[in-house]
Each structure stands twice: as structure tokens, then as C-alpha cells.
Amino acid sequence: MANIKAAGVDPADIEAVLLTHMHPDHSAGLTDMATGRRNFPNAELVVHENEPRHWFDDAKMAGATERARKLYFQCVREQTAPYRDRMRLFKEGEIFPGVTATPRHGHTPGHMTFMIGCSSGEKGCSSSRSCCSIRLQVGSHSFSRGSLSEQWMVLY
Numbered sequence: 684m685a686n687i688k689a690a691g692v693d694p695a696d697i698e699a700v701l702l703t704h705m706h707p708d709h710s711a712g713l714t715d716m717a718t719g720r721r722n723f724p725n726a727e728l729v730v731h732e733n734e735p736r737h738w739f740d741d742a743k744m745a746g747a748t749e750r751a752r753k754l755y756f757q758c759v760r761e762q763t764a765p766y767r768d769r770m771r772l773f774k775e776g777e778i779f780p781g782v783t784a785t786p787r788h789g790h791t792p793g794h795m796t797f798m799i800g801c802s803s804g805e806k807g808c809s810s811s812r813s814c815c816s817i818r819l820q821v822g823s824h825s826f827s828r829g830s831l832s833e834q835w836m837v838l839y
């Protein structure tokens with residue numbers, strides 16, 4: 684959160700958090716565990732439908748090792764609980780204008796790759812066009828671009 688604020692981004696301005704999958708190195712940080720409040724109070728959580736189906740399956744959690752129960756299942760449940768009423772699930776395809784999701788299941792049941800680019804394909808997109816003004820947070824790495832001159836960026 685400190686890095687997001689230091690970058691000049693107000694977490695309340697973030698409208699969507701898109702996860703490739705729900706492992707803790709991607710989902711931890713969604714919620715302030717001291718208060719139980721969303722760190723992104725106005726964001727929807729966007730994730731493949733297999734992810735919550737897997738991580739909220741009590742039978743799968745009971746069959747996991749103790750380490751996996753605590754590190755994965757419990758962490759996902761705690762971090763995403765405040766977003767349960769604002770979780771948008773998808774399968775694949777264009778999930779936002781210019782953002783296309785492709786299944787890469789295996790690492791987790793709903794692991795995805797996202798291709799991000801200008802859906803219009805226009806050259807010289809200005810930063811005023813929402814499809815070309817993108818600021819990304821991927822795990823602990825952030826990428827900021829006022830304009831995407833390349834057509835696509837691929838995230839894993």
C-alpha cells in the first residue's frame with residue numbers, strides 16, 4: 684500500500700483489482716488485516732471463476748496439508764472476504780476493453796494470463812483514452828504507463 688501511495692495513486696480511485704490467481708503473493712494486500720477493511724474500498728475483485736470455487740471448497744481445504752491450509756486456503760479466504768459482494772468472475776475472453784484473459788490452468792485451477800493493449804488498434808492513442816492509460820500492479824512489481832505504444836503487454 685505504501686508503494687501505491689508513494690506512486691501518487693489513491694487506493695480509493697482503483698476501480699478493479701484483476702488477479703491472475705489467488706495465491707497469497709497476489710492476493711495478500713487486498714485487505715488490511717488489522718481492521719478487516721478493503722485496502723481498495725471502491726474496487727471490484729476480478730478473477731477466474733475456478734479460483735474462489737477451489738479456495739472456498741471446504742473438502743479441498745480439509746484434504747490439504749496444514750501448510751497449504753494456512754498459507755493458501757486461509758489466506759485467500761481472509762483477504763477476499765470483504766470483497767465477496769463485489770467479486771466479478773469470468774471464464775475467458777475480453778474482460779475489460781483491451782484486456783483479454785486466456786486460461787493457463789495448472790499452477791492453480793483458475794490461473795490466467797492477461798493480454799493488455801489498445802482494443803481499437805489505433806496508432807498514437809492518447810493518454811486520455813481509457814484503453815491506453817493503464818497503471819498496473821503485478822505482485823510486488825508495478826508498471827506505470829501513460830500510453831501504450833506497443834500493442835500488447837502480456838502478464839503471467
Ligand SMILES: [Zn+2]
Binds near residue numbers: 706790
Ligand atoms: Zn502462484
